[in-house]
Amino acid sequence: MKPVVAVVGASGAVGQEMLAVLEQRRFPLAELRLFGSARSAGSTVRCLGREFTIAELGERSLDGVDLALFSAGASVSRRFAPAAAAAGVVVVDNSSAFRMDPGVPLVVPEVNGERLPALAPGRGAILPVANCSAIILVMGLTALRRAFGLRRIVVATYQAASGAGAQAMEELRTQTADVLAGRAPSPRIFHEPYAFNLFSHNAPVDPDTGLNGEEAKLIAEARRMWDDPSLGISATCVRVPVMRAHTQAVNVTLVRPATLAQVRAAYAGFPGVRIVDDRAANGFPTPLKASGQDDTLVGRLREDPSQLPPGWRPGEPTVGYDLLIAGDQLRKGAALTAVQIAEAVFARRQPPPVTGSR
Amino acid sequence: MKPVVAVVGASGAVGQEMLAVLEQRRFPLAELRLFGSARSAGSTVRCLGREFTIAELGERSLDGVDLALFSAGASVSRRFAPAAAAAGVVVVDNSSAFRMDPGVPLVVPEVNGERLPALAPGRGAILPVANCSAIILVMGLTALRRAFGLRRIVVATYQAASGAGAQAMEELRTQTADVLAGRAPSPRIFHEPYAFNLFSHNAPVDPDTGLNGEEAKLIAEARRMWDDPSLGISATCVRVPVMRAHTQAVNVTLVRPATLAQVRAAYAGFPGVRIVDDRAANGFPTPLKASGQDDTLVGRLREDPSQLPPGWRPGEPTVGYDLLIAGDQLRKGAALTAVQIAEAVFARRQPPPVTGSR
Numbered sequence: 001m002k003p004v005v006a007v008v009g010a011s012g013a014v015g016q017e018m019l020a021v022l023e024q025r026r027f028p029l030a031e032l033r034l035f036g037s038a039r040s041a042g043s044t045v046r047c048l049g050r051e052f053t054i055a056e057l058g059e060r061s062l063d064g065v066d067l068a069l070f071s072a073g074a075s076v077s078r079r080f081a082p083a084a085a086a087a088g089v090v091v092v093d094n095s096s097a098f099r100m101d102p103g104v105p106l107v108v109p110e111v112n113g114e115r116l117p118a119l120a121p122g123r124g125a126i127l128p129v130a131n132c133s134a135i136i137l138v139m140g141l142t143a144l145r146r147a148f149g150l151r152r153i154v155v156a157t158y159q160a161a162s163g164a165g166a167q168a169m170e171e172l173r174t175q176t177a178d179v180l181a182g183r184a185p186s187p188r189i190f191h192e193p194y195a196f197n198l199f200s201h202n203a204p205v206d207p208d209t210g211l212n213g214e215e216a217k218l219i220a221e222a223r224r225m226w227d228d229p230s231l232g233i234s235a236t237c238v239r240v241p242v243m244r245a246h247t248q249a250v251n252v253t254l255v256r257p258a259t260l261a262q263v264r265a266a267y268a269g270f271p272g273v274r275i276v277d278d279r280a281a282n283g284f285p286t287p288l289k290a291s292g293q294d295d296t297l298v299g300r301l302r303e304d305p306s307q308l309p310p311g312w313r314p315g316e317p318t319v320g321y322d323l324l325i326a327g328d329q330l331r332k333g334a335a336l337t338a339v340q341i342a343e344a345v346f347a348r349r350q351p352p353p354v355t356g357s358r
Numbered sequence: 359m360k361p362v363v364a365v366v367g368a369s370g371a372v373g374q375e376m377l378a379v380l381e382q383r384r385f386p387l388a389e390l391r392l393f394g395s396a397r398s399a400g401s402t403v404r405c406l407g408r409e410f411t412i413a414e415l416g417e418r419s420l421d422g423v424d425l426a427l428f429s430a431g432a433s434v435s436r437r438f439a440p441a442a443a444a445a446g447v448v449v450v451d452n453s454s455a456f457r458m459d460p461g462v463p464l465v466v467p468e469v470n471g472e473r474l475p476a477l478a479p480g481r482g483a484i485l486p487v488a489n490c491s492a493i494i495l496v497m498g499l500t501a502l503r504r505a506f507g508l509r510r511i512v513v514a515t516y517q518a519a520s521g522a523g524a525q526a527m528e529e530l531r532t533q534t535a536d537v538l539a540g541r542a543p544s545p546r547i548f549h550e551p552y553a554f555n556l557f558s559h560n561a562p563v564d565p566d567t568g569l570n571g572e573e574a575k576l577i578a579e580a581r582r583m584w585d586d587p588s589l590g591i592s593a594t595c596v597r598v599p600v601m602r603a604h605t606q607a608v609n610v611t612l613v614r615p616a617t618l619a620q621v622r623a624a625y626a627g628f629p630g631v632r633i634v635d636d637r638a639a640n641g642f643p644t645p646l647k648a649s650g651q652d653d654t655l656v657g658r659l660r661e662d663p664s665q666l667p668p669g670w671r672p673g674e675p676t677v678g679y680d681l682l683i684a685g686d687q688l689r690k691g692a693a694l695t696a697v698q699i700a701e702a703v704f705a706r707r708q709p710p711p712v713t714g715s716r
Binding site: 191209219232 | 511530535538554555556560562563564566567598599600601607638640643644645660662663664665672680682
């Protein structure tokens, strides 16, 4: 009864991380099939103790597959995922293609896992993985939202190269080596030099709203996962010269005032979040601490001086807090969440009904 | 009548930039004397077409000096600046030692230059240069403050190595080369690894407020320069692996609603600010664009979706805006502002009164 699993986009940065996560979590699978573009087809990948050859994804590639983890971009997902799902494949899709479809649940298991469907064997579905920045934001703030409510969020991001794929990580490495050697950097993937620089996120900017695509996703997807369509979110998404973990400086306005002690206590028992908050040692979340980790790191929790009520004294409640969040973009921001979604769906698969129609 | 000028801390990152700015702006000076610590004494520096030897700063070093630009840390300033000022030296001090002294004006010429004193020849003074992040913030927001008023600011910074001096810039270079070569980085100046990483600002964290020293300065000094002691400011200061320019993601709440067109227009004619705001080309302020420039760059001006009034339509006024600011930390954040203060003071020096007491 173990599923046949396909990874689509197996040679990409997220695809590689999906293979690592499947192996590390001992995901129960009967068989593993790897697919990629024509360009990566024929190349080999080591996983689960043996060598796999990547095949080019075609119309019949997913026949007989029970679970397909897609991370090959929105156009590939749009082309192949609907037919696969209709044919009974559970498609966990890391692209943006279906995230905002009304009929599709957008789930981070720790945040809104109850919205995952119970699927009978042979029933397919498309289950999107949210945008990496949206995942890391909701991981960092859901504990506060549950305890006190969220009225408004102002977030500035510090986003890693990995969000733009393996080639972007290589561009950061190459350009940095060039600059250190006194050579001029030659931007290829990004529109701005990347070595020892940062820039407003490379996603296209809406000419009317001024939001870039990353900010629009972050806002829309966080609202959708929290089922709070009018939640106020100001987002500024920035690419920084960091390899694979995103950091976020977040200012929140709670609905119900809370003390700092209550804010800290709200995180107790929230799965997948680790508090890193040592004022004396200046020890707080960083992308390097988050890299390769499953946990999203939260720290620098402090009262926002700009939202203190008149006459406020230390220890009293307030609605304004500042914090830092850091999470591995490839892992919790993509591959880990994809595999967690698959685990949840296959764990709660019902046996087929004895009577009734299929 | 040209002043004798001393630069104290001449071998440091800011001291070197002070020399460059004095030269580039053809600051009228009769003589230049360079001072530093015992460690840097004896080393030579090229400036104004000739070689200067750095002397160790001592009690009588500033005898006969009219203008002393200090950038050797707060303890050196505290030890030497008061006596020098009492003896008639105009001390422009880049350290934090005197910035919050009630008797001392904290001035960025474009922002509140009217507060600089008119000093008769022979009259000394201590004129501090504000914290680099505070300077860049007030440069980026004063045009909006004058036009519409500022009610609240939420700022997240992306701060360069140069703010911690030349050794920190070298640490970033060395660690990055180490990591690219597969060697482990060895942090010395900073408490966290710096190559391909970022971290909450290295200034000590107040155990009660949770603010680090950089955030406390940014908030206090911006309020002081704007003479608005209760202005609400939330600040998160972060060190990023960038060499010499600071970037800030800023969310503002204006007092009086304005349209985006009015917000853009408010910057027209504001000296020292350049708008870099091309949505179609994704062209916005970056630290590399700001490096070596006198201007502070402002862009990504857009309505904040979290502060739009109910029923708002595009083109209508609102109080909430987001923007990016970038400025050269060594230049406008320190050396340029120091020289501008000196220029303003010496340009308006009054001749000594013919009658009356001195």
